[in-house]
C-alpha cells in the first residue's frame with residue numbers, strides 16, 4: 001500500500017522556521033523518519049510538499065487512484081481553504097489531517113480548520129511525532 005503524505009505552504013522552511021513552535025527538524029528529516037516507519041509497517045510513503053493550494057488539490061485527486069490513505073498537513077490552507085475541504089470529501093480513500101503544533105493552544109485564527117470535518121481524524125501538537133502517529137493511524141484505516 002502507498003500512503004501520500006502531503007504538506008502545504010511554508011513547511012519547506014521547517015528547521016529554520018520558528019523552531020520554538022515547529023521544532024528543529026527539517027521536512028526532509030521528517031520525510032526520512034516517515035519512510036523508515038512506513039517500511040516497518042509495510043507502507044510505501046510518498047512524501048510531498050508544495051506552497052500552492054491548487055497543487056495540493058491535484059495531489060489529493062491523484063491519491064484517489066494511487067494511494068490507500070492520505071495524510072495531510074495543510075499548513076495555513078487548513079484554516080482558509082474550502083477547496084481543500086471539498087477535495088478531501090471528493091475522494092474515497094481515507095484521509096488524516098495533522099499539525100506539528102497544537103493549533104488549539106495557539107492564536108484563535110488557528111483553532112478552526114475547514115479540512116477537519118472532511119477527514120477521518122486530526123492529530124496535532126506532537127511535533128514531528130504527529131506524522132508518525134498519523135502513519136500508525138493510517139495503517140489501521142487501511143486494514
Ligand code: DQA
Nearest residue numbers: 010074075076099100101110
Ligand atoms: C501547522 C499549523 C498551522 O496553523 C500553520 O499555519 C502552519 C503549520 C502545523 O503543522 O503546526 O503552517 O500546520
